[in-house]
Amino acid sequence: MGLFDRLKRGLQKTKEVMRTDVRDLFKAGEILDDQKIEEFEARLIKTDMGVAPASEICEEIRKKHGGRTVVLDDIEETVKEKLRSLLEGEGDTKWDIADPLSPLKKNPNGLTVILVAGVNGVGKTTSIAKLANLLLKQNKTVVLAAGDTFRAAAVEQLTMWANRLGCEIVTRPDGTDPASVAYSGCESALESGADYLIIDTAGRLQTHANLMEELEKIKRVISKKVPEAPHESLLVLDATTGQNGVSQAEHFTKAIECSGLILAKLDGTARGGVTVAIRQKMGIPVKYVGVGEQIDDLELFNSQGFVDALFE
């Protein structure tokens, strides 16, 4: 199965819902009235995209098609267009679908460092294993650093993944300063001449200032060892997250300048629509989506494909 097909499979439910949305709600030949538009807005809000983007899309529909006879294809096109522009923003999200590594900024002079962060339980550690798998499949060498020395058995969890993947992992005992684990990770990765280092961090709620400072320190320490690192600071977001996702993106970006999102757990019924609000407010794009608990369940996010898949 190609990547794109698997993305579509992951989005199957989303797609079905959205399709019935447009096709069932707006009937060809009817007059498009406010009630219909309001119903559509409700469905958009239910994706967690937030009231503001949903209103914006509906305003567009109202402006272009309100009070007129419904032409399904035209409405669909309006929605698609608007969604695409909300998701694409500056246009920096047009990756090469054929190259799963294309969203990642690469260090041309050696080791690329990827820092992964997020609130508790969103899927950081699992996403790291999946990302490592993606890199290994492209014949890259990968080192993992078990930077969560806080949560019970977090180190063991990442170690189990590393063993399954057969990649190098740097660990320190529980309670070790995570910045020092990150530093050791850089050292080991440089020593072994690895292509990528991925650093796991403990889950933390964005409002805990001391924990956010700890994250800043990790970033600082990395950049001391590898200039311009981390090359990617990925924020993992749970697809079930509501509007709090915006606050998460704001605080984490303040601490580590997030370069992209991984939207995990998109295989359920939640849509992860808050990423639309995040993209709109902060410009941070979704780079990957998680569609299961297994190692291959990570897909490249492609806004064009995403929007098309919604309406196909």
Added chain:
Amino acid sequence: MFEGLTGNLKNALSGLARGGKLTEGNIKDGLREVRQALLEADVNYEVATKFIERVTEQSVGEKVLKSIRPDEQIVGIVHQELINLMGPVEPDLAFKPSGITILMMCGLQGSGKTTTCGKLARLLKEQGRKPMLVAADLQRPAAIEQLKVIAGQVGVPAHTEAPEGNNAVKVCQNGLSQAKKLGNVDTVILDTAGRLHVDEQLMQELEQIERKLQPDQVIFACDAMTGQDAVNSAKAFNEALELDGVILTKLDGDTRGGAALSVKEVTGVPIKFIGVGEALDRLEPFHPDRMAGRILGMGDVVSLVEKA
């Protein structure tokens, strides 16, 4: 936030005269602001809409009080109705008078089940009970190890088995036998693997555990940051298992926690505790009044309304 909502409300209700009557017409704009606030707090769309209908019904015909501003009065009504919907509190866990009480923890991936099992064990131990933890998550890497560490921190026994070729139902049954054999255990807490409510196979596994073990309380751990989807998962878990209680986790952040209202509304199951931190002593009883204030994005509404 409080300022935001009341500011908007004040404008929306500017047509209300003190001493007049609340009518559907003159509170409509105000309640639209409330509805928007609820949606921004992640209350499910349908739940929010129904809620507003109910509040409208209740308010129409009431007198506009002379002693407080109309917007404060509306907030007061809304606040009280939120409390009514999320209450009453029911923090007890229905222990058997004798024999072993079984608590079963379930929920989506990463919602905080394992940590909450540890928190409950700690709380019960403090109350003089003798809990034991059972590691029924054979899926996630190092889930068993995690529960072992937590049991060690609390100082309670844990029943664990190797995951390979094993199944969760058997582990739970063996755990119960083990508890009986130990003799000094009066509560068994089953930590199950996280799963999606649409995963039929794994939902069946849960039903099987419930059928075979007959837990006294099935508890749903729900992440307080959940958005619109909270109704879907809570409903599905409740349909499969007949939940007895909900524990809302990760409320130590800045989430408004609208999921609390959504989950209570669609399942009718009481919220028993809230998790307010990663440490094992960060478990508190649920207070509907505080939660109502939080969802509305305001601090102490109570005092404001009591002034009236």
